[in-house]
Amino acid sequence: MSEELIHYKLKAIFTNKWTVVVPSLLGIFLLLLILKDFLPIQPLAIWATIVTILYALRLGLGLAYRGESSNAYKFLKLHRIFTVGSAFAYGMISFIGIGQTPPQIDGIMIAFIVGMACGGGMSNVADRFVGVAFVFLMIVPFIVRIYIQSGPYYELFISTLVLILVALSNVIKRVGREVLKSAELSLEKNMFLQEEQKRFALQQELEAEKLKSLNASKFASIGEMAAGIGHEINNPLTIVLGHHWKLEKALVAQGAHEATAELKKAQDATLRIGKIVKSMRHLSRVSAQQEYESFETIKIVEAVMPLLFKNLQETGVEVIMPTSSGEVRGHLSEYAQTLLGLLHNAIQALEGSSDNVVTIDCLCAEEFVELSVCNPGQEIPHDVQERMFQPFFTTRDINKGTGLGLSLGKRNMDNNGGDLLYSHRDGNNVFTMKMPYA
Structure with missing residues (x-):
């Protein structure tokens, strides 16, 4: 089983951690209130303490799980131990005070045990092994209790509980298979999306590299052209500026200030050409x-x-x-x-x-x-x-x-x-x- 699939199972199980643990603990309290007048308080207190500790450990495990796939198998193993342990401990109530409770109390206990088995089993359908084990460990001990007591209608009670046990186990298996199938489909979909994202990212990277190569080639060509053009332009510009300086000097000597001003405009335009050529060379x-x-x-x-x-x-x-x-x-x-x-x-x-x-x-x-x-x-x-x-x-x-x-x-x-x-x-x-x- 892959770590991703185990993670999916744990996510489904731990999503309902509060709705499983809180009713279970309330059930322990109510059962103690009902049985305290018929059974010795000491074994009841020991039983309640053990079950409470195991449910607290299950809750702590659910709170501690942060969704890391690398630790998923360890958490699944611990969850199975704590869940099976809590079901086994819960079922042990069936062996406390055999023959000491009236039939109506036994009826209440049957309803309670079946309800807890249904709730605990269905909350673990994502892990069919745990779900079925939970049901067996809750119901089978009470079947044994009824058989030992051999009270009125015990055969009817036993056959009813066996039917409930078989039916509930089949439901858990069937629903568990559907959950597993859904998880596998979801994982396949996620893997497909991840592959598509990787492919798209690779395509983007290739496009960027192609663009970078094209850009470098383009600027290399422009650079060579700019260097050649710059050389061809700068040579006559130098000559023009040299003659301009001589002409400006002659005009100043003759007092032709208006002509000198016009010549200054030509000089500015010539210098601007030089700056443009220099900028092109920098840019390319x-x-x-x-x-x-x-x-x-x-x-x-x-x-x-x-x-x-x-x-x-x-x-x-x-x-x-x-x-x-x-x-x-x-x-x-x-x-x-x-x-x-x-x-x-x-x-x-x-x-x-x-x-x-x-x-x-x-x-x-x-x-x-x-x-x-x-x-x-x-x-x-x-x-x-x-x-x-x-x-x-x-x-x-x-x-x-x-x-x-x-x-x-x-x-x-x-x-x-x-x-x-x-x-x-x-x-x-x-x-x-x-x-x-x-």
């Missing part, structure tokens, strides 16, 4: 081949902001930069990818909103440096919160979201020993990047 660097590095969190923000310039202009969203910074350890490219995704999400969430401010906060907490992206809005529904970090899950239109941003961000943070968390505080949706200290 393949972190799997790099060692962890240490840097300030402001460097993550600076790597991302140039790539949002056009988006911020078109949407009118304002980004409030962090007023503090902390030194963290990890891969700059993965942190930057995560922050860029969070900022894109925040900007999209504010479309059509009059409150169009996104705030980036930095907090040096006890264990991590926390970089948070906050935007005004209603709390994300709990059913969405449970799934939003899963790959390919999105609530946006198919043309506006792939469902990869948060899942990639979560994986990036895990890769660096950090975490990505969501909360709703003071009317703001807050996504927090928790990064380990350098």
Whole structure:
């Protein structure tokens, strides 16, 4: 018999522990009140004490069982010992004061014994051996008592008790088989569900690994392309800036201040191109081949902001930069990818909103440096919160979201020993990047 099946039996038995023990103890008390005027009090007191102790042990066993499958067999063995022992002790009342009680008291005792046998046997149907043994140990001693006394109608009493004994035993066996069958079906169902959960978890893991591999390959290609493009752009940019410096110097010497101001705009645009190229190189660097590095969190923000310039202009969203910074350890490219995704999400969430401010906060907490992206809005529904970090899950239109941003961000943070968390505080949706200290 498997440990899971034994656990199921014990669970069924111990569920009714109070409804079994309390009536049994009350029965002992009532029987003492009835028999004390007809039988010696000392053997009755000894009998009542033994039965009470055994029922108390059964109750304690039920209270002690916590559902651990590893200890199930030990508890089942103890339960059988205590239950059979209590039934045997209960049945011994039949041998106290044989021939000293009037027929009406014997009738009361018969009704009492049969009732206790029915209750005790049916409460143990999950363990047929114990259920049938309980009935036999309760009824057979009283059959022997009636036979020894050989009073009026004793043959009728004996035959009636035998019929009750056989019928009750058959009922317990039949119900016990149904309970066992139900338990086996339930266990098979649970095993099937567990296998399905394992299969689903494995499939999710394979999907995540496939996504990670695809992501690494994609960024490797982008990194190579960005490095080549950056080199090709930076060379002419350097020449342009050099000529710009000479031209600016000549215009200043001639006093052409208006032309110098226009030239300054061209210089700003040229420098912005350089920042964008630098950000692309940071963002597309393949972190799997790099060692962890240490840097300030402001460097993550600076790597991302140039790539949002056009988006911020078109949407009118304002980004409030962090007023503090902390030194963290990890891969700059993965942190930057995560922050860029969070900022894109925040900007999209504010479309059509009059409150169009996104705030980036930095907090040096006890264990991590926390970089948070906050935007005004209603709390994300709990059913969405449970799934939003899963790959390919999105609530946006198919043309506006792939469902990869948060899942990639979560994986990036895990890769660096950090975490990505969501909360709703003071009317703001807050996504927090928790990064380990350098």
